Amino acid sequence: MALTIGELSRQAQVKVPTIRYYEQIGLLSEPVRTEGQQRRYGPEDVRRLNFIRHARELGFEVDAIRQLLDLASAPDRACGEVHDITIAHLDEVKSKIARLTALRDELEAMVGCDHRRISECRIIEVLADHGQCRHAEH
Amino acid sequence: MALTIGELSRQAQVKVPTIRYYEQIGLLSEPVRTEGQQRRYGPEDVRRLNFIRHARELGFEVDAIRQLLDLASAPDRACGEVHDITIAHLDEVKSKIARLTALRDELEAMVGCDHRRISECRIIEVLADHGQCRHAEH
DNA sequence: TCTTGAACCTCTAGTCACTGGAGGATGTAG
DNA sequence: CTACATCCTCCAGTGACTAGAGGTTCAAGA
Numbered sequence: 001m002a003l004t005i006g007e008l009s010r011q012a013q014v015k016v017p018t019i020r021y022y023e024q025i026g027l028l029s030e031p032v033r034t035e036g037q038q039r040r041y042g043p044e045d046v047r048r049l050n051f052i053r054h055a056r057e058l059g060f061e062v063d064a065i066r067q068l069l070d071l072a073s074a075p076d077r078a079c080g081e082v083h084d085i086t087i088a089h090l091d092e093v094k095s096k097i098a099r100l101t102a103l104r105d106e107l108e109a110m111v112g113c114d115h116r117r118i119s120e121c122r123i124i125e126v127l128a129d130h131g132q133c134r135h136a137e138h
Numbered sequence: 139m140a141l142t143i144g145e146l147s148r149q150a151q152v153k154v155p156t157i158r159y160y161e162q163i164g165l166l167s168e169p170v171r172t173e174g175q176q177r178r179y180g181p182e183d184v185r186r187l188n189f190i191r192h193a194r195e196l197g198f199e200v201d202a203i204r205q206l207l208d209l210a211s212a213p214d215r216a217c218g219e220v221h222d223i224t225i226a227h228l229d230e231v232k233s234k235i236a237r238l239t240a241l242r243d244e245l246e247a248m249v250g251c252d253h254r255r256i257s258e259c260r261i262i263e264v265l266a267d268h269g270q271c272r273h274a275e276h
Numbered sequence: 277t278c279t280t281g282a283a284c285c286t287c288t289a290g291t292c293a294c295t296g297g298a299g300g301a302t303g304t305a306g
Numbered sequence: 307c308t309a310c311a312t313c314c315t316c317c318a319g320t321g322a323c324t325a326g327a328g329g330t331t332c333a334a335g336a
Binding site for chain 4: 277278279280281282283284285286287288289290291292293294295296297298299300301302303304305306
Protein backbone atom coordinates (compact mmCIF):
# COMPACT_ATOMS: atom_id res chain seq x y z
CA MET A 1 0.00 0.00 0.00
CA ALA A 2 2.90 2.34 -0.67
CA LEU A 3 1.78 5.73 -1.96
CA THR A 4 3.53 7.92 -4.49
CA ILE A 5 4.07 11.51 -3.49
CA GLY A 6 1.19 12.51 -5.74
CA GLU A 7 -1.14 10.06 -4.05
CA LEU A 8 -0.04 11.27 -0.61
CA SER A 9 -0.57 14.84 -1.82
CA ARG A 10 -4.13 14.11 -2.86
CA GLN A 11 -4.93 12.17 0.32
CA ALA A 12 -3.56 14.76 2.72
CA GLN A 13 -4.47 17.80 0.59
CA VAL A 14 -0.93 19.09 0.66
CA LYS A 15 0.95 20.05 -2.51
CA VAL A 16 3.81 17.89 -3.78
CA PRO A 17 6.47 20.64 -3.48
CA THR A 18 5.23 21.36 0.05
CA ILE A 19 5.68 17.70 1.00
CA ARG A 20 9.23 17.80 -0.32
CA TYR A 21 9.73 21.01 1.64
CA TYR A 22 8.47 19.42 4.85
CA GLU A 23 10.90 16.53 4.32
CA GLN A 24 13.73 19.00 3.73
CA ILE A 25 13.05 20.84 6.98
CA GLY A 26 12.62 17.63 8.90
CA LEU A 27 8.92 17.70 9.64
CA LEU A 28 8.57 14.51 7.63
CA SER A 29 11.17 11.77 7.66
CA GLU A 30 12.75 10.58 4.44
CA PRO A 31 10.55 7.89 2.97
CA VAL A 32 11.69 4.67 1.31
CA ARG A 33 12.54 4.98 -2.36
CA THR A 34 11.96 2.80 -5.41
CA GLU A 35 14.86 1.70 -7.56
CA GLY A 36 14.06 4.72 -9.68
CA GLN A 37 14.45 6.92 -6.60
CA GLN A 38 10.75 7.73 -6.31
CA ARG A 39 9.39 8.27 -2.83
CA ARG A 40 6.94 5.78 -1.37
CA TYR A 41 4.83 6.56 1.69
CA GLY A 42 2.86 4.53 4.24
CA PRO A 43 -0.18 5.11 6.47
CA GLU A 44 1.87 6.69 9.27
CA ASP A 45 3.16 9.28 6.79
CA VAL A 46 -0.43 10.12 5.85
CA ARG A 47 -1.33 10.57 9.50
CA ARG A 48 1.70 12.72 10.21
CA LEU A 49 1.10 14.92 7.17
CA ASN A 50 -2.54 15.34 8.14
CA PHE A 51 -1.42 16.47 11.61
CA ILE A 52 1.00 18.95 10.07
CA ARG A 53 -1.55 20.30 7.63
CA HIS A 54 -4.13 20.69 10.34
CA ALA A 55 -1.74 22.52 12.63
CA ARG A 56 -0.66 24.81 9.76
CA GLU A 57 -4.27 25.60 9.03
CA LEU A 58 -4.64 26.58 12.66
CA GLY A 59 -1.73 28.93 12.15
CA PHE A 60 0.90 27.14 14.22
CA GLU A 61 4.44 27.92 13.10
CA VAL A 62 6.59 25.13 11.76
CA ASP A 63 8.74 25.04 14.90
CA ALA A 64 5.71 24.80 17.14
CA ILE A 65 4.43 21.95 14.99
CA ARG A 66 7.78 20.23 15.35
CA GLN A 67 7.37 20.44 19.11
CA LEU A 68 3.78 19.24 19.01
CA LEU A 69 4.78 16.26 16.89
CA ASP A 70 7.52 15.36 19.36
CA LEU A 71 5.08 15.62 22.23
CA ALA A 72 2.46 13.60 20.36
CA SER A 73 4.93 10.73 20.07
CA ALA A 74 5.46 10.62 23.85
CA PRO A 75 2.05 9.56 25.17
CA ASP A 76 3.09 9.31 28.81
CA ARG A 77 4.26 12.87 29.16
CA ALA A 78 2.14 15.51 30.78
CA CYS A 79 0.34 17.60 28.20
CA GLY A 80 1.17 20.89 29.90
CA GLU A 81 3.67 21.66 27.19
CA VAL A 82 1.09 21.13 24.50
CA HIS A 83 -1.19 23.44 26.40
CA ASP A 84 1.52 26.09 26.69
CA ILE A 85 2.28 26.01 22.96
CA THR A 86 -1.40 26.28 22.13
CA ILE A 87 -2.09 29.06 24.63
CA ALA A 88 0.86 31.06 23.33
CA HIS A 89 -0.48 30.68 19.83
CA LEU A 90 -3.99 31.60 20.92
CA ASP A 91 -2.64 34.76 22.56
CA GLU A 92 -0.85 35.67 19.34
CA VAL A 93 -4.05 35.19 17.34
CA LYS A 94 -6.01 37.37 19.76
CA SER A 95 -3.33 40.03 19.51
CA LYS A 96 -3.51 39.96 15.71
CA ILE A 97 -7.29 40.25 15.82
CA ALA A 98 -7.07 43.30 18.07
CA ARG A 99 -4.52 44.93 15.76
CA LEU A 100 -6.54 44.20 12.65
CA THR A 101 -9.73 45.43 14.29
CA ALA A 102 -8.10 48.75 15.16
CA LEU A 103 -6.80 48.94 11.60
CA ARG A 104 -10.25 48.22 10.22
CA ASP A 105 -11.66 51.04 12.31
CA GLU A 106 -9.02 53.45 11.00
CA LEU A 107 -9.66 52.50 7.40
CA GLU A 108 -13.43 52.81 7.83
CA ALA A 109 -12.95 56.27 9.26
CA MET A 110 -10.92 57.15 6.20
CA VAL A 111 -13.27 56.01 3.47
CA GLY A 112 -15.96 58.61 4.09
CA CYS A 113 -14.42 60.38 1.12
CA ASP A 114 -17.06 61.36 -1.43
CA HIS A 115 -15.04 61.10 -4.64
CA ARG A 116 -13.78 64.62 -4.97
CA ARG A 117 -10.43 65.60 -6.39
CA ILE A 118 -7.35 64.15 -4.80
CA SER A 119 -6.32 67.61 -3.61
CA GLU A 120 -9.31 67.39 -1.28
CA CYS A 121 -9.20 63.69 -0.61
CA ARG A 122 -9.50 62.69 3.01
CA ILE A 123 -7.69 59.37 2.54
CA ILE A 124 -4.64 61.03 1.12
CA GLU A 125 -4.80 63.73 3.80
CA VAL A 126 -4.86 61.18 6.57
CA LEU A 127 -1.98 59.21 5.08
CA ALA A 128 0.04 62.37 4.72
CA ASP A 129 -0.65 63.52 8.23
CA HIS A 130 -0.38 61.02 11.03
CA GLY A 131 -1.96 63.43 13.48
CA GLN A 132 -5.36 62.93 11.85
CA CYS A 133 -5.59 59.32 12.95
CA ARG A 134 -7.93 58.72 15.83
CA HIS A 135 -5.33 56.57 17.58
CA ALA A 136 -1.99 57.96 18.64
CA GLU A 137 -0.32 54.60 18.10
CA HIS A 138 -0.94 52.09 15.44
CA MET B 139 18.92 71.52 6.00
CA ALA B 140 20.03 68.31 4.34
CA LEU B 141 19.54 65.25 6.53
CA THR B 142 21.74 62.19 6.77
CA ILE B 143 20.00 58.88 6.41
CA GLY B 144 20.27 58.40 10.18
CA GLU B 145 18.59 61.74 10.80
CA LEU B 146 15.83 60.91 8.33
CA SER B 147 15.47 57.53 10.01
CA ARG B 148 14.95 59.13 13.40
CA GLN B 149 12.57 61.80 12.09
CA ALA B 150 10.35 59.41 10.15
CA GLN B 151 10.74 56.46 12.54
CA VAL B 152 11.88 54.16 9.77
CA LYS B 153 15.05 52.06 10.01
CA VAL B 154 18.08 52.95 7.90
CA PRO B 155 18.15 49.62 6.00
CA THR B 156 14.43 49.99 5.34
CA ILE B 157 15.00 53.45 3.83
CA ARG B 158 17.66 51.98 1.56
CA TYR B 159 15.25 49.20 0.68
CA TYR B 160 12.51 51.70 -0.22
CA GLU B 161 14.99 53.52 -2.47
CA GLN B 162 15.97 50.24 -4.09
CA ILE B 163 12.36 49.34 -4.92
CA GLY B 164 11.60 52.84 -6.11
CA LEU B 165 9.30 54.06 -3.38
CA LEU B 166 11.82 56.77 -2.59
CA SER B 167 13.83 58.52 -5.26
CA GLU B 168 17.59 58.52 -5.11
CA PRO B 169 18.69 61.44 -2.99
CA VAL B 170 21.58 63.78 -3.65
CA ARG B 171 24.94 62.54 -2.41
CA THR B 172 27.93 64.17 -0.75
CA GLU B 173 31.39 63.88 -2.27
CA GLY B 174 31.82 60.92 0.05
CA GLN B 175 28.72 59.32 -1.49
CA GLN B 176 26.56 59.78 1.59
CA ARG B 177 22.85 60.36 1.04
CA ARG B 178 21.36 63.70 1.89
CA TYR B 179 17.60 64.23 2.22
CA GLY B 180 15.25 67.22 2.20
CA PRO B 181 11.83 68.04 3.69
CA GLU B 182 9.94 66.48 0.78
CA ASP B 183 11.75 63.18 1.44
CA VAL B 184 10.65 63.34 5.08
CA ARG B 185 7.06 63.90 4.02
CA ARG B 186 7.14 61.09 1.49
CA LEU B 187 8.69 58.64 3.96
CA ASN B 188 6.10 59.58 6.58
CA PHE B 189 3.37 58.83 4.03
CA ILE B 190 4.96 55.49 3.26
CA ARG B 191 5.37 54.56 6.89
CA HIS B 192 1.85 55.52 7.70
CA ALA B 193 0.45 53.49 4.84
CA ARG B 194 2.58 50.49 5.83
CA GLU B 195 1.30 50.75 9.36
CA LEU B 196 -2.20 50.64 7.93
CA GLY B 197 -1.20 47.44 6.19
CA PHE B 198 -1.16 48.66 2.60
CA GLU B 199 1.14 46.62 0.38
CA VAL B 200 4.11 48.29 -1.24
CA ASP B 201 2.50 48.26 -4.68
CA ALA B 202 -0.66 49.88 -3.34
CA ILE B 203 1.46 52.53 -1.66
CA ARG B 204 3.21 53.14 -4.96
CA GLN B 205 -0.17 53.78 -6.53
CA LEU B 206 -1.32 56.01 -3.69
CA LEU B 207 1.84 58.08 -3.96
CA ASP B 208 1.32 58.50 -7.68
CA LEU B 209 -2.25 59.58 -7.09
CA ALA B 210 -1.24 61.92 -4.30
CA SER B 211 1.04 63.76 -6.69
CA ALA B 212 -1.83 64.40 -9.15
CA PRO B 213 -4.13 66.68 -7.15
CA ASP B 214 -6.61 67.30 -9.97
CA ARG B 215 -7.52 63.67 -10.50
CA ALA B 216 -10.69 62.17 -9.12
CA CYS B 217 -10.03 60.33 -5.90
CA GLY B 218 -12.11 57.31 -6.91
CA GLU B 219 -8.97 55.31 -7.46
CA VAL B 220 -7.73 56.10 -3.97
CA HIS B 221 -11.08 55.02 -2.68
CA ASP B 222 -10.94 51.76 -4.61
CA ILE B 223 -7.47 50.90 -3.32
CA THR B 224 -8.54 51.64 0.25
CA ILE B 225 -11.81 49.73 0.02
CA ALA B 226 -10.02 46.71 -1.43
CA HIS B 227 -7.61 46.84 1.45
CA LEU B 228 -10.41 47.28 3.97
CA ASP B 229 -12.15 44.20 2.57
CA GLU B 230 -8.93 42.22 2.90
CA VAL B 231 -8.56 43.31 6.53
CA LYS B 232 -12.16 42.33 7.30
CA SER B 233 -11.57 38.96 5.67
CA LYS B 234 -8.45 38.39 7.77
CA ILE B 235 -10.33 39.32 10.93
CA ALA B 236 -13.04 36.81 10.12
CA ARG B 237 -10.48 34.08 9.46
CA LEU B 238 -8.55 34.82 12.63
CA THR B 239 -11.75 34.96 14.67
CA ALA B 240 -12.76 31.52 13.45
CA LEU B 241 -9.27 30.30 14.23
CA ARG B 242 -9.44 31.78 17.73
CA ASP B 243 -12.71 29.98 18.31
CA GLU B 244 -11.17 26.68 17.22
CA LEU B 245 -8.17 27.14 19.45
CA GLU B 246 -10.32 28.10 22.43
CA ALA B 247 -12.38 24.99 21.93
CA MET B 248 -9.17 22.99 21.95
CA VAL B 249 -7.62 24.31 25.14
CA GLY B 250 -10.19 22.87 27.53
CA CYS B 251 -7.59 20.18 28.13
CA ASP B 252 -6.99 19.67 31.84
CA HIS B 253 -3.33 18.68 31.80
CA ARG B 254 -3.56 14.96 31.64
CA ARG B 255 -1.16 12.75 29.77
CA ILE B 256 -0.61 13.36 26.10
CA SER B 257 -2.25 10.06 25.25
CA GLU B 258 -5.47 11.65 26.50
CA CYS B 259 -4.79 15.18 25.37
CA ARG B 260 -7.61 16.84 23.54
CA ILE B 261 -5.35 19.27 21.66
CA ILE B 262 -3.33 16.46 20.19
CA GLU B 263 -6.48 14.50 19.42
CA VAL B 264 -8.00 17.38 17.54
CA LEU B 265 -4.84 18.02 15.56
CA ALA B 266 -4.61 14.36 14.67
CA ASP B 267 -8.23 14.12 13.61
CA HIS B 268 -9.63 16.87 11.46
CA GLY B 269 -13.14 15.58 11.92
CA GLN B 270 -13.17 16.85 15.51
CA CYS B 271 -13.04 20.48 14.43
CA ARG B 272 -16.31 22.31 14.76
CA HIS B 273 -15.93 23.75 11.26
CA ALA B 274 -15.76 21.54 8.22
CA GLU B 275 -13.53 24.05 6.45
CA HIS B 276 -10.83 26.16 7.93
C1' DT C 277 47.03 67.94 12.41
C1' DC C 278 45.96 63.41 14.12
C1' DT C 279 42.97 60.05 16.39
C1' DT C 280 38.85 57.89 17.42
C1' DG C 281 34.40 56.37 17.21
C1' DA C 282 29.95 56.85 15.17
C1' DA C 283 27.73 56.67 11.12
C1' DC C 284 28.00 56.06 6.48
C1' DC C 285 28.58 52.87 2.19
C1' DT C 286 27.77 48.43 -0.96
C1' DC C 287 27.10 43.74 -1.26
C1' DT C 288 25.29 39.41 -0.09
C1' DA C 289 22.38 36.47 1.98
C1' DG C 290 18.91 35.26 5.43
C1' DT C 291 13.96 35.27 7.41
C1' DC C 292 9.29 32.29 6.83
C1' DA C 293 6.61 29.10 4.42
C1' DC C 294 6.29 28.01 0.74
C1' DT C 295 6.21 28.22 -4.80
C1' DG C 296 7.65 27.92 -9.64
C1' DG C 297 10.32 26.56 -13.46
C1' DA C 298 14.18 24.19 -15.95
C1' DG C 299 15.93 19.99 -17.45
C1' DG C 300 15.90 15.29 -17.09
C1' DA C 301 14.21 10.34 -15.47
C1' DT C 302 10.55 6.92 -14.33
C1' DG C 303 6.37 4.37 -14.72
C1' DT C 304 2.26 2.87 -16.87
C1' DA C 305 -1.12 2.32 -20.39
C1' DG C 306 -2.06 1.68 -25.15
C1' DC D 307 7.77 0.95 -28.67
C1' DT D 308 5.50 5.48 -27.77
C1' DA D 309 3.27 8.95 -25.27
C1' DC D 310 2.00 11.16 -21.43
C1' DA D 311 1.61 11.86 -16.61
C1' DT D 312 4.26 11.91 -12.78
C1' DC D 313 8.40 11.58 -10.70
C1' DC D 314 13.28 13.61 -9.62
C1' DT D 315 16.90 17.49 -8.17
C1' DC D 316 18.34 22.02 -8.37
C1' DC D 317 17.94 26.78 -8.22
C1' DA D 318 15.73 30.86 -7.50
C1' DG D 319 11.64 33.67 -6.52
C1' DT D 320 7.78 35.65 -3.33
C1' DG D 321 7.10 40.08 0.13
C1' DA D 322 8.95 43.16 3.26
C1' DC D 323 12.17 43.54 5.31
C1' DT D 324 16.78 42.33 8.22
C1' DA D 325 21.60 41.24 9.39
C1' DG D 326 26.37 41.02 8.86
C1' DA D 327 30.93 41.49 6.44
C1' DG D 328 34.32 44.59 5.02
C1' DG D 329 35.44 49.04 3.98
C1' DT D 330 34.90 54.56 3.84
C1' DT D 331 33.50 59.10 5.56
C1' DC D 332 32.71 62.56 8.87
C1' DA D 333 33.02 65.26 12.87
C1' DA D 334 34.58 66.15 17.48
C1' DG D 335 38.25 66.35 20.61
C1' DA D 336 43.12 66.41 21.89
